[in-house]
Amino acid sequence: MADHILDFDVNGENRRLLVTDQRTLLEVLREDLVLTGTKHGCDVGECGACTVLVDDRPVLSCLVIARQVEGSSVRTVEGLAIDGAPDLLQEAFAELGAAQCGYCTPGMLLSARALLDDNPEPTTDEIREGLAGNLCRCTGYIKIFEAVELAASRDHDR
Amino acid sequence: MSGAFSVVGERLPRVDAMDQTMGKTQYVDDMTLPGMLVGRHLTSIHAHARILSIDTSRAEALVGVHAVITGADLPITYGILPISQDEHALAVGRVRYVGEPVAAVAAINPEIAEQALALIDVSYEPLDEVVTLEQALETDHPMLHGDGLGQNVHRSAALEFGDVEEGFARADYVREDVFFFGGNTHAALETHVALASYSQTGKLTLWSSTQVPHYVHRTLEKVLELPAGRIRVIATAIGGGFGGKTDPFSHELTAAKLSMVTGRPVKINLSREEVFYAHRGRHPVLMWVKTGFENNGQITSMHFKTFLDGGAYSSYGVASLYYTGALQTTTYRIPNYRFEGLRVFTNKPPCGPKRGHGTPQPRFGLECHLDKAAADLGLDPVTIRQVNAVEPFSTTVNHLRITSCALVECIDKVVEASDFTVKRGRLPSGRGVGLAVGAYMSGAGLPIYFNDMPQSEVQIKIDRGGGVTVYSMATDIGQGSTTMLATVVAEALGLEPRDINMVIADTDLTPVDLGSYSSRVTFMAGNAAVTAGAKIRSRVVQAVADELGVDPAQVVTKGGRVGVSGDLDRCVTWAEAVRLAIAATGPLVESGGYTAPKLAGTFRGAGVGISPAYSYSACVVEVDCAADTGLVKVERVWLAHDIGRALNPLLTEGQVEGGVYMGLGEALYEEHTFRGGLHRGPSLLDYKIPTALDMPPVETFLVESDDPEGPLGAKEVGQGPLLPVIPAVANAIHDALGVRIDEVPITPQKIVAALRNVSRGRPGRIGPETIPDFEFSRLTRVEPPEGFVTP
Numbered sequence: 001m002a003d004h005i006l007d008f009d010v011n012g013e014n015r016r017l018l019v020t021d022q023r024t025l026l027e028v029l030r031e032d033l034v035l036t037g038t039k040h041g042c043d044v045g046e047c048g049a050c051t052v053l054v055d056d057r058p059v060l061s062c063l064v065i066a067r068q069v070e071g072s073s074v075r076t077v078e079g080l081a082i083d084g085a086p087d088l089l090q091e092a093f094a095e096l097g098a099a100q101c102g103y104c105t106p107g108m109l110l111s112a113r114a115l116l117d118d119n120p121e122p123t124t125d126e127i128r129e130g131l132a133g134n135l136c137r138c139t140g141y142i143k144i145f146e147a148v149e150l151a152a153s154r155d156h157d158r
Numbered sequence: 159m160s161g162a163f164s165v166v167g168e169r170l171p172r173v174d175a176m177d178q179t180m181g182k183t184q185y186v187d188d189m190t191l192p193g194m195l196v197g198r199h200l201t202s203i204h205a206h207a208r209i210l211s212i213d214t215s216r217a218e219a220l221v222g223v224h225a226v227i228t229g230a231d232l233p234i235t236y237g238i239l240p241i242s243q244d245e246h247a248l249a250v251g252r253v254r255y256v257g258e259p260v261a262a263v264a265a266i267n268p269e270i271a272e273q274a275l276a277l278i279d280v281s282y283e284p285l286d287e288v289v290t291l292e293q294a295l296e297t298d299h300p301m302l303h304g305d306g307l308g309q310n311v312h313r314s315a316a317l318e319f320g321d322v323e324e325g326f327a328r329a330d331y332v333r334e335d336v337f338f339f340g341g342n343t344h345a346a347l348e349t350h351v352a353l354a355s356y357s358q359t360g361k362l363t364l365w366s367s368t369q370v371p372h373y374v375h376r377t378l379e380k381v382l383e384l385p386a387g388r389i390r391v392i393a394t395a396i397g398g399g400f401g402g403k404t405d406p407f408s409h410e411l412t413a414a415k416l417s418m419v420t421g422r423p424v425k426i427n428l429s430r431e432e433v434f435y436a437h438r439g440r441h442p443v444l445m446w447v448k449t450g451f452e453n454n455g456q457i458t459s460m461h462f463k464t465f466l467d468g469g470a471y472s473s474y475g476v477a478s479l480y481y482t483g484a485l486q487t488t489t490y491r492i493p494n495y496r497f498e499g500l501r502v503f504t505n506k507p508p509c510g511p512k513r514g515h516g517t518p519q520p521r522f523g524l525e526c527h528l529d530k531a532a533a534d535l536g537l538d539p540v541t542i543r544q545v546n547a548v549e550p551f552s553t554t555v556n557h558l559r560i561t562s563c564a565l566v567e568c569i570d571k572v573v574e575a576s577d578f579t580v581k582r583g584r585l586p587s588g589r590g591v592g593l594a595v596g597a598y599m600s601g602a603g604l605p606i607y608f609n610d611m612p613q614s615e616v617q618i619k620i621d622r623g624g625g626v627t628v629y630s631m632a633t634d635i636g637q638g639s640t641t642m643l644a645t646v647v648a649e650a651l652g653l654e655p656r657d658i659n660m661v662i663a664d665t666d667l668t669p670v671d672l673g674s675y676s677s678r679v680t681f682m683a684g685n686a687a688v689t690a691g692a693k694i695r696s697r698v699v700q701a702v703a704d705e706l707g708v709d710p711a712q713v714v715t716k717g718g719r720v721g722v723s724g725d726l727d728r729c730v731t732w733a734e735a736v737r738l739a740i741a742a743t744g745p746l747v748e749s750g751g752y753t754a755p756k757l758a759g760t761f762r763g764a765g766v767g768i769s770p771a772y773s774y775s776a777c778v779v780e781v782d783c784a785a786d787t788g789l790v791k792v793e794r795v796w797l798a799h800d801i802g803r804a805l806n807p808l809l810t811e812g813q814v815e816g817g818v819y820m821g822l823g824e825a826l827y828e829e830h831t832f833r834g835g836l837h838r839g840p841s842l843l844d845y846k847i848p849t850a851l852d853m854p855p856v857e858t859f860l861v862e863s864d865d866p867e868g869p870l871g872a873k874e875v876g877q878g879p880l881l882p883v884i885p886a887v888a889n890a891i892h893d894a895l896g897v898r899i900d901e902v903p904i905t906p907q908k909i910v911a912a913l914r915n916v917s918r919g920r921p922g923r924i925g926p927e928t929i930p931d932f933e934f935s936r937l938t939r940v941e942p943p944e945g946f947v948t949p
């Protein structure tokens with residue numbers, strides 16, 4: 001196992017660290033950088049809990065070898081707020097009860113963020129599609145859909 | 159009535175909602191301690207085998223490995239129920255399912271831990287595997303618990319209330335049906351994680367994603383032989399439970415032991431695959447029901463038999479068994495009732511409690527059976543349920559006390575909202591609607607181990623600056639119990655839920671609550687919090703009344719102020735009021751406890767099913783089925799739930815929606831099945847839980863029956879709403895296609911097979927035909943309770 005220097009941006013901050021060939025982005029985020037907001041429910045790409053944004057595109061961080069994000073910019077749930085102000089999605093999820101146990105929430109928020117960045121006024125079906133890779137075992141997704149709709153409409157209004 | 163409340167009944171977010179969405183909530187796996195080691199389990203590759211030897215020397219010699227332990231290091235048995243202490247943290251002498259933990263290592267990182275597992279040499283002698291119910295009832299296989307050959311019956315039960323034969327004799331119509339409910343599992347998104355730290359002072363601390371810190375505490379005390387006072391169990395934030403984190407688990411004990419051996423903190427994070435093996439999920443249940451009816455649909459008698467495939471260990475099994483027979487009577491007035499059931503051991507992961515614990519399976523059978531009977535009697539599904547519906551404030555033939563009950567109202571709500579009566583039988587082919595109902599306990603009436611202490615205690619401490627801190631051991635598994643407690647205390651003190659500091663689920667800091675299971679927390683911890691809050695309130699009110707020179711009855715607590723009702727100027731702030739009270743009467747610390755009323759009859763099994771109150775649900779499901787592929791699309795679900803009082807309608811609705819979701823998964827997709835002793839797909843890819851694409855719209859109706867004993871009138875919602883969903887789906891599919899799938903999950907293959915049967919002139923039914931020919935012995939005859947009125 002060779003070590004490599006990984007140089008990338010996380011939530012707007014430059015990070016440089018030594019990683020092995022096999023280290024995943026999930027491990028780098030949670031263990032090396034102690035950004036434990038990102039969760040994991042399977043470690044093999046089946047649950048969506050580990051979703052983060054790499055250059056604004058949602059990825060399953062458990063499936064990404066850390067070296068692949070060299071030079072990229074990564075956004076995790078800790079970086080969703082801008083200047084300390086929560087993302088509209090974070091507020092809407094909280095307000096509408098879209099988080100029960102909260103374990104799927106960080107991944108869900110990042111998938112939703114990517115969806116809204118791409119399509120600011122999604123239909124419910126588009127929201128379903130956009131979140132289809134993120135499993136939630138608690139909510140039945142309904143309040144999650146509502147929260148994404150609320151955030152989208154607030155974004156539209158401002 | 160809800161006008162009388164200020165925060166109760168409001169659609170407020172969880173008190174920790176912003177922490178959750180900002181990624182700040184700490185689950186066990188988010189914790190790291192200095193010097194922490196990684197623990198891993200070596201698990202059995204055999205479904206049934208004798209362990210001839212275990213050689214750990216090569217693993218111990220690996221650089222970076224700090225300890226290797228086996229069953230010999232943890233020889234004391236345990237189990238959640240005092241009557242069935244049959245588990246070892248690590249197998250001793252024998253393994254009974256694939257995936258059973260055999261040895262554990264602690265190493266400096268996961269890679270070395272994995273390497274160490276590969277260096278442990280276990281020599282097994284495979285034994286004859288018992289994997290099906292039928293095999294378990296044969297006499298020529300080894301007994302899983304015990305020596306020699308014989309039947310693997312864990313426990314059987316046979317109870318009769320009233321006179322079942324007499325009831326059948328006076329029936330106009332008698333019907334028998336056989337059903338099967340396949341096993342399934344919780345699949346909480348967070349896997350099970352435990353972190354243990356043993357200090358040089360001889361104190362053990364365990365952080366765990368457990369629903370039951372109190373029972374884990376007791377288990378650690380027993381197995382590790384440490385005094386309870388030297389063990390601290392903390393349930394951190396929990397990423398979902400659904401009953402799957404309600405047993406004490408191997409990894410909690412091995413993490414603790416490894417920390418004691420190494421003197422360093424040890425964390426064990428079960429892999430997703432290991433969680434499928436740890437299981438404790440829904441029992442597969444084969445069942446048979448025979449019911450007598452009068453021509454108007456009234457039930458005269460019922461005989462229910464259940465056969466539970468329990469897996470390798472007892473877990474909650476004795477309770478699960480009785481639950482398959484206990485709650486049929488809580489929805490329908492059944493004048494004569496016989497229940498016979500048995501649970502067998504098989505070489506598969508142990509089954510246990512999953513949302514609805516032992517009651518969704520018979521509920522599925524019963525509700526489908528009723529629809530079939532109604533059709534034969536020329537009645538519609540609504541009428542047959544209305545005719546038999548249990549009355550509020552009545553007693554069932556099997557000695558369950560019913561208090562508030564809005565079953566009929568729930569039925570009316572969903573029937574009306576869904577246009578059920580108009581749609582049923584009249585939708586285009588492939589579309590259909592189905593109705594079903596259910597009831598669930600607001601907490602098990604008895605604690606798991608016999609004692610007369612309160613089942614829940616809550617303390618409140620007020621700071622001199624007015625800060626309110628509530629202490630409770632209730633675990634928030636996502637259902638919102640922490641917010642519920644903050645809400646009832648805020649209500650009493652005239653504050654907002656977010657003003658309340660919550661200290662929860664820590665055996666050193668918080669007084670006992672038995673845990674989040676049996677839908678007990680709102681009712682029990684909620685009542686304890688109401689009591690404690692009222693005590694604080696009355697002391698504060700008295701002090702302010704004295705200060706203002708008014709009668710305490712005139713003083714109200716509202717909006718952060720304490721003052722004279724109707725005279726807004728005569729008031730003090732909450733913080734001032736608190737200081738007045740402390741000056742007048744000393745430290746402002748109070749507690750409340752809740753003990754359920756003594757409701758259990760004296761017969762064996764009477765402790766299961768009793769509850770201080772029952773919630774009621776009714777559900778209509780509309781489906782669209784493709785006859786060629788058998789694919790079922792659920793179009794919409796209407797669910798009415800008698801919650802007593804919705805302390806927080808937003809969170810309550812969330813529980814209903816989550817229950818509907820889980821019910822749909824069980825009805826249509828989820829299957830915990832085995833090939834021999836091998837799990838067919840221990841992953842989230844193979845075990846199909848519904849995604850965002852599968853979830854239909856749900857219309858929820860909260861019905862408030864104001865329970866006389868519930869906290870501010872509230873009852874449970876975490877489990878009950880799941881119950882009617884599954885049979886409502888089955889009944890809707892029948893309405894859509896005319897076929898009966900008497901077996902859960904209702905997969906496309908079964909639907910296609912049933913339709914093929916029809917096209918070949920055979921009955922359009924898929925499901926079991928017969929039940930094992932098992933002679934239930936020792937039928938206990940129990941007289942109906944005093945004052946039981948035969949309908």
Ligand code: FES
Pocket residue numbers: 039040041042043044045046047048049050051060061062063
């Ligand atoms: S942890 Fe489940 S998809 Fe990455």
Ligand code: FES
Pocket residue numbers: 098099100101102103104105135136137138139347397398636
């Ligand atoms: S809120 Fe628990 S998994 Fe989504």
